[in-house]
Amino acid sequence: MKKIVSLILTAVLLLTLAACGTAQNDEQSTSTNTKAPESTASTANGTGTDPENTAETGSEQTVSGDGKILVVYFSWSGNLDKMAHWVADETGGDLVRVTAKEAYPENYNDTADRAKKEKDDGLYPEINVDLTKEQMAQYDTVFFGFPVWWYDLPMSMWTFLESYDFSGKTVIPFFSHEGSSNGAGALPRVTELAKGANVRTDDALSIRGGSVASSERTVRDWVKGLNY
Numbered sequence: 443m444k445k446i447v448s449l450i451l452t453a454v455l456l457l458t459l460a461a462c463g464t465a466q467n468d469e470q471s472t473s474t475n476t477k478a479p480e481s482t483a484s485t486a487n488g489t490g491t492d493p494e495n496t497a498e499t500g501s502e503q504t505v506s507g508d509g510k511i512l513v514v515y516f517s518w519s520g521n522l523d524k525m526a527h528w529v530a531d532e533t534g535g536d537l538v539r540v541t542a543k544e545a546y547p548e549n550y551n552d553t554a555d556r557a558k559k560e561k562d563d564g565l566y567p568e569i570n571v572d573l574t575k576e577q578m579a580q581y582d583t584v585f586f587g588f589p590v591w592w593y594d595l596p597m598s599m600w601t602f603l604e605s606y607d608f609s610g611k612t613v614i615p616f617f618s619h620e621g622s623s624n625g626a627g628a629l630p631r632v633t634e635l636a637k638g639a640n641v642r643t644d645d646a647l648s649i650r651g652g653s654v655a656s657s658e659r660t661v662r663d664w665v666k667g668l669n670y
């Protein structure tokens with residue numbers, strides 16, 4: 443009888459150990475599976491900064507050089523802020539926002555009046571921008587984002603373009619509007635003020651303000667389709 447009991451106990455013990463081993467394996471394969479999509483996602487977004495990820499993204503992205511990328515933008519009511527974040531995420535570039543030192547009023551009419559006066563009188567607002575001339579010199583490609591203001595560039599972006607040396611750089615504009623879908627005078631203005639740059643006006647991205655919130659895919663696809 444003792445032998446039978448001891449045989450049954452041994453069998454139970456062996457079965458328990460075998461079950462534990464299976465559970466552990468399941469856990470391992472689950473954790474491996476959950477990690478994989480994460481790293482794929484960061485590679486697809488081009489946000490990985492370690493050399494391994496960068497090497498992997500090379501075949502998926504259309505980046506043709508290893509030059510540094512800057513994404514610089516101005517935004518009053520938030521549309522360019524959204525677009526610029528998508529562009530920076532898709533390119534892996536550095537994101538810099540330009541603001542006027544004296545902030546524009548929250549009221550639309552007041553901002554419109556001030557912007558009109560600045561344009562009519564050729565007033566260059568002083569700007570806040572976290573970018574030294576030395577830092578700027580390191581960028582080869584500049585994604586340049588702005589809203590159309592009075593059929594032109596906001597004057598703060600005139601100040602920006604005239605504050606740095608653009609020679610030899612490639613500038614790729616993207617903008618938002620409420621009717622001036624071809625940018626009106628803004629694109630020729632970028633070419634005029636970014637002296638010495640190759641401004642790719644034909645490739646500029648234009649999105650109506652009211653459509654920006656639903657245009658993340660459009661913005662990301664635009665970036666992917668550029669050879670830069």
Ligand SMILES: Cc1cc2nc3c(=O)[nH]c(=O)nc-3n(C[C@H](O)[C@H](O)[C@H](O)COP(=O)(O)O)c2cc1C
Nearest residue numbers: 517518519520521522589592593619620621622651
């Ligand atoms: C002062 C001012 C002037 C504007 N002038 C124009 C214009 O001439 N043509 C146009 O299509 N949209 C014009 N707009 C609309 C903006 O370009 C549009 O709302 C844009 O999406 C705003 O971008 P943001 O949210 O990044 O500021 C103007 C907006 C403001 C505030």
